[in-house]
Amino acid sequence: xxxxxxxxxxxxxxxxxxxxxxxxxxxxxxxxxxxxxxxxxxxxxxxxxxxxxxxxxxxxxxxxxxxxxxxxxxxxxxxxxxxxxxxxxxxxxxxxxxxxxxxxxxxxxxxxxxxxxxxxxxxxxxxxxxxxxxxxxxxxxxxxxxxxxxxxxxxxxxxxxxxxxxxxxxxxxxxxxxxxxxxx
Amino acid sequence: xxxxxxxxxxxxxxxxxxxxxxxxxxxxxxxxxxxxxxxxxxxxxxxxxxxxxxxxxxxxxxxxxxxxxxxxxxxxxxxxxxxxxxxxxxxxxxxxxxxxxxxxxxxxxxxxxxxxxxxxxxxxxxxxxxxxxxxxxxxxxxxxxxxxxxxxxxxxxxxxxxxxxxxxxxxxxxxxxxxxxxxxxxxxxxxxxxxxxxxxxxxxxxxxxxxxxxxxxxxxxxxxxxxxxxxxxxxxxxxxxxxxxxxxxxxxxxxxxxxxxxxxxxxxxxxxxxxxx
Numbered sequence: 001x002x003x004x005x006x007x008x009x010x011x012x013x014x015x016x017x018x019x020x021x022x023x024x025x026x027x028x029x030x031x032x033x034x035x036x037x038x039x040x041x042x043x044x045x046x047x048x049x050x051x052x053x054x055x056x057x058x059x060x061x062x063x064x065x066x067x068x069x070x071x072x073x074x075x076x077x078x079x080x081x082x083x084x085x086x087x088x089x090x091x092x093x094x095x096x097x098x099x100x101x102x103x104x105x106x107x108x109x110x111x112x113x114x115x116x117x118x119x120x121x122x123x124x125x126x127x128x129x130x131x132x133x134x135x136x137x138x139x140x141x142x143x144x145x146x147x148x149x150x151x152x153x154x155x156x157x158x159x160x161x162x163x164x165x166x167x168x169x170x171x172x173x174x175x176x177x178x179x180x181x182x183x184x
Numbered sequence: 185x186x187x188x189x190x191x192x193x194x195x196x197x198x199x200x201x202x203x204x205x206x207x208x209x210x211x212x213x214x215x216x217x218x219x220x221x222x223x224x225x226x227x228x229x230x231x232x233x234x235x236x237x238x239x240x241x242x243x244x245x246x247x248x249x250x251x252x253x254x255x256x257x258x259x260x261x262x263x264x265x266x267x268x269x270x271x272x273x274x275x276x277x278x279x280x281x282x283x284x285x286x287x288x289x290x291x292x293x294x295x296x297x298x299x300x301x302x303x304x305x306x307x308x309x310x311x312x313x314x315x316x317x318x319x320x321x322x323x324x325x326x327x328x329x330x331x332x333x334x335x336x337x338x339x340x341x342x343x344x345x346x347x348x349x350x351x352x353x354x355x356x357x358x359x360x361x362x363x364x365x366x367x368x369x370x371x372x373x374x375x376x377x378x379x380x381x382x383x384x385x386x387x388x389x390x391x392x393x394x395x396x397x398x399x400x401x402x403x404x405x406x407x408x409x410x411x412x413x414x415x416x417x418x419x420x421x422x423x424x425x426x427x428x429x430x431x432x433x434x435x436x437x438x439x440x441x442x443x444x445x446x447x448x449x450x451x452x453x454x455x456x457x458x459x460x461x
Contacts, residue, residue, distance in 0.1 A: 051406060080407040087372045091407040125403055129411035136379050139418060141410035145402045147436035175441035 037063045039157070041166050051080035053096075059168065061115065061155065063106055069115050071102045073153065073170075079127065088133030092140070096125045098149055111159045119170070120150040150174050216240050216268040226324065228316035231309055233291030236261070237321065239329060240268035242275075242282035247330035253283045253337040253458065254325065256317065256361070258346035259294065260287025263447070267341065270448055274455050283339070284331050288321070298345035300352040300381065301374045310352050318360055336362035336393065336459045341450065343367040343443050348378060351416070354396070355381035358389040363458065365450035367399040368439055371412035378416070386423060395428040395457055396420055397450040401442025402435050409439070428457050 039061045047053040057075040064070065079094040100121030107114045128142035151172040158165045222239045238260060242252060257267050264287035275282040291297065292313075295306045302308025326333045340361045342350040347369025354364050355378065371378045398420075400413050417431050430453045434442035 079405055083407055086408050087374070088376050089372055089408050089411050094405055094407060096405075125405060127405045127407075127410075129407060129409075131376070131411040131415045133376055136376065136415065137418075139411055139415035141414045143402055143405065143410065145436060147403065175437055 036164070039164070039166075047077070052082045054078040054081045059155065059166075063113075063115075066108070067105050069102075069104045069106045069117060071104070071115075071117050071119070071153070071155075073100045073102065073119060073121075074098065079125075085132075088131060088136075090130045090132040092128035092130060092142075094127035096123055098123045100149055102153060104153075113157045115153075115155040115157075117153040117155065118150075119153050120148075123147050123149040148174050214265040214269065216265040217243070220245070221268075226320060228291060228312070228320065230312040230315040230319075231292060231297075233297075235291040235316070235321075236289035238264045238285075238287045238289070239325070240264065240271075240285035240287075241329075242284065243272060244282075245284075245330070250281070251330055251332040251337075252281065253339065254329075254331040255283050255285050255339040255341055256321075257285060257287040258298065258340070258342035258349060259290075261289045263287060263341075263343075266444060267447060267451070270451050271455075274448075274451050278455050280455055284325075284329055286321070286325055288317070294345055298342070298349040299373060300348070300356075301377050303374050307374075310349055311356075313349070314353055314357055314360075318357060322360070334362075335359055339363040339365065339454060341365040341367070341447070342369070343446075344439065345370050345373075347371075348373050351378045352381060354394075355385045355389065358385065358392060358394070362393070363395040363454055365397045365399075365447070365454065367443060367446045367450065368401060368404060368409065369398070369413065369416070370409075371416055372408040376412060379412070379419075382416070382419060390424045391426055393426040393459065394424075395454060395459075397430045397432070397453045399432045399434065399442065399446030399450055401437040401439055401446075402433050403438040404442070406439070430457075 041059045041061070043057045045055050045057070047055055055075050055077050057073070059071060059073045061069060061071045075098045077096040077098070079096055080091060084091045098121065100119040102117035102119035104115060104117035124146050126144045128140060130138060130140040132138055149172065151170055151174065153168060153170045155166060155168040220241045220243065222241070223236065225234050225236050227234045255267065255271065257263050264285065267287070268285045271283050271285055292309055293306055296309035297313040298310060299307040300310035322338070325331060331337065338361045340350050340353055340363070344367070347366040348371065350364050350366045351369050351371060353361060398413065398417055400409060404410060417429070420427055420429050432446060432449045434445045437445065
């Protein structure tokens with residue numbers, strides 16, 4: 001329940017920022033922005049979540065008109081890459097592929113842009129683990145799962161000379177709301 | 185043109201406000217009927233911690249005539265209302281007698297209370313916690329609430345470390361509970377110590393009549409959940425002759441997301457397969 005409260009607070013904050021900023025948008029829109037209208041942002045990184053995931057990602061963002069953003073986010077993850085044997089359990093392989101598309105709005109200042117996107121897509125995960133301990137019988141489990149993936153993405157771009165730096169944050173909303181009794 | 189811009193801004197503002205309202209309304213904390221809920225605190229003589237206990241009674245609780253089964257719920261502060269409401273809903277749907285739900289709140293850190301062996305300073309209090317349940321909590325409940333005192337009428341429900349604790353109780357104090365709802369159990373803990381406990385106590389436990397529900401999320405891909413889960417299922421399936429056993433994998437859900445759906449499936453399985461009185 002606490003995590004839902006934090007999530008609610010975060011999303012409310014983001015929504016309020018968007019709402020308030022949009023009320024002031026006429027102030028910004030009169031200024032010529034140096035933020036590009038089409039960006040392709042490949043990246044390589046790590047993600048810590050019960051281990052360390054290695055990610056290759058790409059965000060394509062297109063702003064056809066002021067305050068409208070369309071985006072595509074792709075990622076390939078090698079999950080839990082640094083811990084392949086844990087307490088007698090061997091990870092044979094563990095990958096995820098995510099593809100999401102989103103639409104949202106962008107707020108501009110002269111050298112920055114703040115984009116809020118509602119993203120939706122799918123995630124394919126496949127992994128195989130083996131209980132590999134000489135004291136017990138060897139048992140392997142493998143999973144191939146295709147699941148929905150939707151959430152809110154915030155992306156900020158900061159222009160510096162002819163370069164831009166980007167920061168983005170993704171708040172997954174799946175699985176939410178959680179299943180109730182009627183789904184049993 | 186200006187009118188259109190004003191309209192567009194208005195729609196955006198209303199949209200944002202609606203989003204906040206929807207989010208706000210979705211964050212209501214689930215509650216169980218307060219008239220049927222009793223709360224008290226009890227100090228464990230085994231470890232000194234004080235536990236908040238909540239007891240959820242059936243809607244038609246009739247202590248003079250009926251003896252009810254009891255479900256002991258770990259992580260009680262999070263799960264009490266959900267489990268109590270589901271028990272009511274499922275028992276109504278199946279037209280069977282509801283149960284008394286007893287939730288155990290946090291006394292010490294859950295990672296201390298729910299883990300059977302000490303591998304760090306925040307693990308290893310499981311034996312004391314089990315002793316508290318056996319020697320203090322269950323006798324207190326069975327003295328004051330109209331519940332059936334037979335092993336077959338007691339259920340334990342736990343998720344994650346709580347599931348590990350349930351597996352620990354299954355192996356080491358099998359006479360206490362006759363039904364085990366083990367959700368995403370952390371069977372990897374301490375170099376698969378649960379498998380050692382199970383093997384060590386197998387001869388005493390394997391011929392007892394009991395019910396086990398094992399639930400997990402399909403996307404629990406931390407490199408430690410699925411293989412021990414499947415291995416534990418295979419052992420129970422092949423070695424325990426008098427066991428009613430069900431396994432469930434919640435599609436598209438992970439460790440936390442699968443908890444409530446597995447609670448629902450586990451309770452359904454229990455209500456449909458519990459031993460007749």
